[in-house]
Amino acid sequence: MANTRELVKRLKAVKNIRKITRTMELIATARFKKAMDRASEAAAYTRKISEIVADLSQASLTLSHPLLEKHDSIDNTTLLVLTSNRGLCGGYNGSVLRHVMQRLKSDAREPDKNLNIEVAGKRGISFLKFQGEPIDRSFTNFEDNPAFAVVEEIADRYIQAYISGKLDKLEVAYTKFESAGVQRAVVETLLPITQLTNSSKEEKSSSVEYEFLPSAEEILTEIVPAAFKARLFKCFLDAAVSEQIARMVAMKRATENAQEMIGALSQQYNRARQAQITGELAEIIGGAAALE
Amino acid sequence: MATNEIRLVLVTPEKTLLDAPVTALNFPLIDGQIGILPGRAPMVGRLGYGPLSFRNETGKEVVYYIDGGFAQVKGSEVSILTSRAVKPENIDITKAQAELEEARNRSASGDIEIKDRLEDQERARQMIAVAKAK
Numbered sequence: 001m002a003n004t005r006e007l008v009k010r011l012k013a014v015k016n017i018r019k020i021t022r023t024m025e026l027i028a029t030a031r032f033k034k035a036m037d038r039a040s041e042a043a044a045y046t047r048k049i050s051e052i053v054a055d056l057s058q059a060s061l062t063l064s065h066p067l068l069e070k071h072d073s074i075d076n077t078t079l080l081v082l083t084s085n086r087g088l089c090g091g092y093n094g095s096v097l098r099h100v101m102q103r104l105k106s107d108a109r110e111p112d113k114n115l116n117i118e119v120a121g122k123r124g125i126s127f128l129k130f131q132g133e134p135i136d137r138s139f140t141n142f143e144d145n146p147a148f149a150v151v152e153e154i155a156d157r158y159i160q161a162y163i164s165g166k167l168d169k170l171e172v173a174y175t176k177f178e179s180a181g182v183q184r185a186v187v188e189t190l191l192p193i194t195q196l197t198n199s200s201k202e203e204k205s206s207s208v209e210y211e212f213l214p215s216a217e218e219i220l221t222e223i224v225p226a227a228f229k230a231r232l233f234k235c236f237l238d239a240a241v242s243e244q245i246a247r248m249v250a251m252k253r254a255t256e257n258a259q260e261m262i263g264a265l266s267q268q269y270n271r272a273r274q275a276q277i278t279g280e281l282a283e284i285i286g287g288a289a290a291l292e
Numbered sequence: 293m294a295t296n297e298i299r300l301v302l303v304t305p306e307k308t309l310l311d312a313p314v315t316a317l318n319f320p321l322i323d324g325q326i327g328i329l330p331g332r333a334p335m336v337g338r339l340g341y342g343p344l345s346f347r348n349e350t351g352k353e354v355v356y357y358i359d360g361g362f363a364q365v366k367g368s369e370v371s372i373l374t375s376r377a378v379k380p381e382n383i384d385i386t387k388a389q390a391e392l393e394e395a396r397n398r399s400a401s402g403d404i405e406i407k408d409r410l411e412d413q414e415r416a417r418q419m420i421a422v423a424k425a426k
Contacts, residue, residue, distance in 0.1 A: 041307040041308060042305055042306060042307065045304065045305045045373060049373065055336060056336070148375065149376070152375060208366060210335060210336050211333055211336075212335070212336050212337070213336070214321065222360070222361075226373075229375070230305055
């Protein structure tokens, strides 16, 4: 008797969980679509920037800018970690943070170097606090649609620091969105900028003679920071899209698992009920036989 | 596309704001205003702060405030890449004025800081001017 009641209770609980995970899956799907649209709209800007850079390099210019130059000794490194504010997204935060821990371990061998850690997202903040790593700056204001104005502020700070020599290297740990099926946690070096164009896709079919106003150098001084900002912004967008995908997948799994559990539990419940009825019947028959 | 038309593409890092045919357009470069008519030779320019104005296909004049960036003219296509493009009615004048005040009162030393201050002042002034001109 007690057994069936317990089973009913569990069954109800699992059904409720299924309802919640199913809803979260639907929400994540909707958010993923939105984030994806934003990311693809933002791609137009990056594409145009690299187009102009390609045009500039065709004009047989030597590209030189403080952001492109490597500093001689790398003493001050900043590691920017992009994680999510909310959990229930599978291995999303875990895989980024695993990369971060690896990076920190390799850094521990060079104790004279300075490594500043900046974290976006509550999950990463609490994890690194637990690990006892000092966090220099933290952001929790990034949700699933990071605004360019906010990212630009951060980027401006890095640019200033890099040019004035306070920063020698900027690394970003985030989840790179490669396709809807593949997202990878990576640690990427953003400063110094190694290459401006993603030249693999560029085809140099059109060679137009451009006029540069006011001069090619002027454009270069402006376009290098712009390219950096666009790239940093892309990191944030990628992270946002990947988070939603990870959540979608995790919640889908959870819903399926709940479904399976419901099946198993209702089978168990039915068996228990049947056994109970059989037991009662046997008792009645046994009782009647005893009276004869 | 007809040769007497220009395709204007206005792109910000967040989205493509506009992709429309126009007859002529006018925008600020870093060293002064420039007007683009159909058949302009290919050009890449650095933008300043100020109004981007053009007539759309219905002949109505449209103005955006643009915040630096680049312009690329290639064939009949003009691409404007800017970090921010705002319609004049969406500009917060009081905020722009506060920014101007702040920039004017800021003490700057060294070439970079002085240049920054001048840029900030120019940006705020242009923003106010565009907002008031509507």
